[in-house]
Amino acid sequence: MKVIxxxxxxxxxxxxxxxxxxxxxxxxxxxxxxxFSVIDNSASVAAAHGAGVTAGQTIADAGAEAVITGNCGPRAFQVLSAAGIKVYVGASGTVADAIEQFEEGKLQQAGDANVQGHFGLA
Structure with missing residues (x-):
């Protein structure tokens, strides 16, 4: 399974x-x-608006079947759900830790966004 x-x-x-x-x-x-491979997300980081949509499309284009993250906003969740990509929230530690948490079934599959839009925008 390919996960991001x-x-x-x-x-x-x-x-x-x-x-x-x-x-x-x-x-x-x-x-x-x-x-593993690395995908740069600088286009979304620099975006004034639409970061979640752009990131969601990047993830879908990469062929991922699931995404593991700390938090997911409403627009990213909508794009990912429409593409049939499962979202797992609450990941912490290193990327390797998060993969281990995922493989051991310790992460919660999200049924909806768990933060508001513009979360993490400084």
């Missing part, structure tokens, strides 16, 4: 970014092969 984890950096040892729409990077991880 929101990340602050380029490795499995970097912290999970608690924001989905404005996460610095996405780690695309294959749970079968244990291989």
């Amino acid at each position: 984890v929101t990340s602050t950096g380029d490795t499995l040892e970097t912290p999970v970014d608690p924001r989905l729409g404005r996460a610095a990077k996405f780690i695309l991880y294959d749970t079968e092969t244990k291989e």
Whole structure:
């Protein structure tokens, strides 16, 4: 299964970014092969509006079946749900920690956004 984890950096040892729409990077991880690649999310980070929609589309275009993050806003959730992508919230620690939490069934699958739009916008 291909999953995306929101990340602050380029490795499995970097912290999970608690924001989905404005996460610095996405780690695309294959749970079968244990291989990963990094997707830059700078277009969403720099966006004045629509970061969740742009990030959601990037995740869908990457072929992910699930996304693991700290929080997910309403627009990102809507795009991901429409694409059939499951959203798991409450991830913390490193990207590797979040993958382990996911594989052990310790993360909550979201039924809706768990934060308001513009969450994490400074």
